[in-house]
Amino acid sequence: MRQSGEKRVVSGMRPTGPLHLGHYFGVLKNWVKFQEEYTCFFFVADWHALTSEYAEPHGIKPFVAELVKDWLASGLDPEKAVIFQQSQIKEHAELNLLLSMITPLGWLERNPTYKEIRQELISKDLNTHGFLGYPVLQAADILIYLPDFVPVGHDQLPQLELTREIARRFNHLYGDLFVEPQAKLTVSAKLPGLDGRKMSKSYGNCIYLGDEPEALRPKVMSMLTDTKRMRRKDPGDPETCNLFPYHLLVTPETDREEIRRKCTLAEWGCVDCKELMLGRLEEFLTPLRDRRRQYDNPEIIREILHTGNKKAVEEAAVIMERVREKLGFNF
RNA sequence: AGGCCAGUAGCUCGAAUAGGCAGAGCAUCGGACUCCAAAUCCGAGGGUUGGGGGUUCAAGUCCCUCCUGGCCUGCCA
Numbered sequence: 001m002r003q004s005g006e007k008r009v010v011s012g013m014r015p016t017g018p019l020h021l022g023h024y025f026g027v028l029k030n031w032v033k034f035q036e037e038y039t040c041f042f043f044v045a046d047w048h049a050l051t052s053e054y055a056e057p058h059g060i061k062p063f064v065a066e067l068v069k070d071w072l073a074s075g076l077d078p079e080k081a082v083i084f085q086q087s088q089i090k091e092h093a094e095l096n097l098l099l100s101m102i103t104p105l106g107w108l109e110r111n112p113t114y115k116e117i118r119q120e121l122i123s124k125d126l127n128t129h130g131f132l133g134y135p136v137l138q139a140a141d142i143l144i145y146l147p148d149f150v151p152v153g154h155d156q157l158p159q160l161e162l163t164r165e166i167a168r169r170f171n172h173l174y175g176d177l178f179v180e181p182q183a184k185l186t187v188s189a190k191l192p193g194l195d196g197r198k199m200s201k202s203y204g205n206c207i208y209l210g211d212e213p214e215a216l217r218p219k220v221m222s223m224l225t226d227t228k229r230m231r232r233k234d235p236g237d238p239e240t241c242n243l244f245p246y247h248l249l250v251t252p253e254t255d256r257e258e259i260r261r262k263c264t265l266a267e268w269g270c271v272d273c274k275e276l277m278l279g280r281l282e283e284f285l286t287p288l289r290d291r292r293r294q295y296d297n298p299e300i301i302r303e304i305l306h307t308g309n310k311k312a313v314e315e316a317a318v319i320m321e322r323v324r325e326k327l328g329f330n331f
Numbered sequence: 332a333g334g335c336c337a338g339u340a341g342c343u344c345g346a347a348u349a350g351g352c353a354g355a356g357c358a359u360c361g362g363a364c365u366c367c368a369a370a371u372c373c374g375a376g377g378g379u380u381g382g383g384g385g386u387u388c389a390a391g392u393c394c395c396u397c398c399u400g401g402c403c404u405g406c407c408a
Binding site for chain 1: 359365366367368369370400
C-alpha cells in the first residue's frame with residue numbers, strides 16, 4: 001500500500017520489437033533515474049501491442065520477455081521498480097470498460113494520432129474500435145495506480161491531457177477517487193537513425209541495445225555523415241553531421257570538443273570519427289550486454305514479472321474495489 | 332442475407348475495347364564513385380497474379396466456387 005509522502009510514476013512500452021538507442025536515450029534513461037526517486041510502475045503494454053498487431057497476436061509473446069530484458073539491461077532494477085505485464089492485471093481491462101462508458105467519442109476523435117490515421121488513410125487496418133479507444137485503455141493503465149507523474153515527451157501531452165480529462169469526468173460523475181497525474185516532461189535527446197531519418201524499426205535504421213560488435217561495426221561505418229563534406233580535405237560541419245548527435249550522447253565533452261575542432265579543420269576524416277564513435281558505443285553497450293546475459297534465462301524473467309504482477313495487482317485490486325463502490329457495482 | 336467493386340514483387344500500381352513470354356517506379360542487396368556515408372551511375376535478387384476447380388494449344392485476363400477487404404441495400408437485436 002501507498003506510503004505517505006510517496007510519489008508515484010507509471011509508464012509502459014509496447015512489446016513489438018527490440019529496443020534501440022532512441023528508446024534508451026529518449027525514455028529508458030529517464031526511467032532508470034526515476035526508479036531512484038519515485039515508486040515506479042513500469043509495464044509491458046501487451047494489450048496495447050494488439051491495437052496494431054491484432055492480425056498476428058502470436059508474434060507479441062516472444063517480445064514480452066525481450067522487452068523486459070532490454071529494460072533490465074538498461075539498468076531498471078526489479079527491486080526498485082514494479083515491473084509487470086499489463087494483460088496479467090485484469091483490473092486494467094475492467095477499468096477500461098468502465099471508463100469507456102463515460103468517455104465522449106469527440107474526445108477520442110480529437111486525438112492527433114487518430115486524426116492523422118483517419119485523414120491520411122495510411123493504414124486502414126487501424127480503423128478499429130481498439131485503436132480509437134486505446135487512449136481510454138491508456139487512461140485506465142495509468143489512473144489505476146493513482147500516480148503523481150507520467151513521463152511524456154512533448155508530443156504526447158494531448159494523450160495525458162485526455163487521461164486527466166477522463167479522471168476529472170469520473171470524479172465529477174461518481175465522486176473523487178482518481179488523481180490527475182502531472183506530466184513529467186522528459187528532456188529526451190533527439191537521436192536520428194543511421195540514415196538521418198527518425199530511428200525506427202520500420203526504417204531499418206536502428207542500433208539495437210542488443211547489437212553485438214559484429215553487427216555494430218557495419219552499421220556505424222555506413223552511417224550518413226555530413227553530406228556537404230565530399231572529400232577528405234574538406235572541412236566538416238558537426239552541426240549538420242548525422243554522426244555528431246551520437247557523440248553528444250556517448251562521448252565525453254572534452255573529447256567532443258576535439259572532434260569538433262579536428263572535423264572543422266579537416267584534420268580528421270569521417271572514418272576516424274566513426275572509429276572513435278564505434279569505440280564509445282562499445283563502451284556504452286558492453287555493460288548492457290553483460291547485464292542482459294545475467295537475465296538471459298526465461299525462468300528469471302518469468303519470476304520477475306510474476307513478482308511485479310503480484311505487487312501491481314495488490315494496488316489495482318484495491319482501487320477497482322473503490323471504483324465499483326463509487327458506481328454502486330459492488331455486488 | 333442479397334448486390335456491386337477490389338485482391339498482381341516488401342510498398343504503389345501497369346499489362347488494349349474478346350486470352351499470346353508477368354512488367355515499371357520506390358524499397359532492398361551488390362558494384363563504381365567517395366576518407367566513410369549521402370547523391371549519382373551500373374547491375375542483381377525478389378511472384379503459386381488471394382485459394383481451389385473449369386474452358387482453351389495457351390488464362391493475371393473468360394466461367395464456377397471459396398476466402399479476405401471496401402461500399403450499398405435488407406433482416407434480427
